[in-house]
Amino acid sequence: MTSTINPPRATPDPIVPKPSRKQKAVGIRYGLMERMAPYGYIAPFFALFLVFGLFPLLFTFVVALYDWNPVGSQTFIGLENFSRLFQDPRFWNASGNTLSIWLLSTIPQLLIALLLAHLLNHARLKWANFFRMSMLLPYITSVAATTIVFAQIFDRDYGILNHLLEFLGADRFDFRNSVLGSHVLIATMVVWRWFGYTTLLYLASLQAIPRDVYEAAAVDGASGWKQFIHITIPSLRPVIIFTIVTSTIGGLQIFTEPLLLSPQGQFSCGAMRQCQTLTLFLYEQGFGQFAFGYGSAIGVVLFGMIVAIALVNFLLSTRLKGAH
Secondary structure, three states: OOOOOOOOOOOOOOOOOOOOHHHHHHHHHHHHHHHHHHHHHHHHHHHHHHHHHHHHHHHHHHHOOEEEOOOOOEEEOOOHHHHHHHOOHHHHHHHHHHHHHHHHHHHHHHHHHHHHHHHHHHOOOOOHHHHHHHOOHHHHOOHHHHHHHHHHHOOOOOOHHHHHHHHOOOOOOOOOOOHHHHHHHHHHHHHHHHHHHHHHHHHHHHOOOOHHHHHHHHHOOOOHHHHHHHHHHHHOHHHHHHHHHHHHHHHOOOOHHHHHHOOOOOOOOOOOOOOOOHHHHHHHHHHHOOOHHHHHHHHHHHHHHHHHHHHHHHHHHHHHHHHO
């Protein structure tokens, strides 16, 4: 007797109903929304930038070509504002003051921040977090309050600094009414305000460097100075470049400090314009003389200076990075 085994029957594939037209439309709409959602999240920033950033910038280039009086006529004069600007001794004086204050503030600020960050990263301090957070105190202090305090410190008659000079046998020095003295006064305020912020940027980058690197260098006989030169600085190169660029942009736009040092109702920062920066000169022409076209020309030239210096910094940093 032979038995036959019936082969298993193949189960038919389940019938999947075709999506209706409405379901297809919903799926397409959902997929489109999913793809467009990231653009919607960042759209508010670009909308605000377009209204309050890009449009004013482009409009400044347009106004610079006009003899523009906000309460009078607007006459197209081409490049006449720029021709007049480059022949104006007040512009060259303001440019020299701006570059001088920028150099006197940027170089010490970055050096002090670098040394403090290195110290806070390696020294075993009690309440280390307290000292690190205290670095932000100058940054969050009002610029007006800072200017008032430092103006008193550097005052000719009652300032602590002049009392110290007199105690040491030197003559009193009128910082506010001299070119170099006023530049040092403003640069000191800028350094005081920004060195803590820069220190924390460097410190955050230093804490990302493994301790093993420093320990291996110490075992190989590298001194603390050699570790600083050959480990710390190369590791901080990207953030150093960032702080140089941002300090350049901010340093060439110094405005509040010289404005508060100016005599009441004036924008010249003294009788000799000894500390009038380009932004203060722009404000004087635009909102003091209502020469918006001439003030816009100053703004365009200042924009070109910032772009040029930032580009030089970028090229130098790129070349140094390629050399290493």
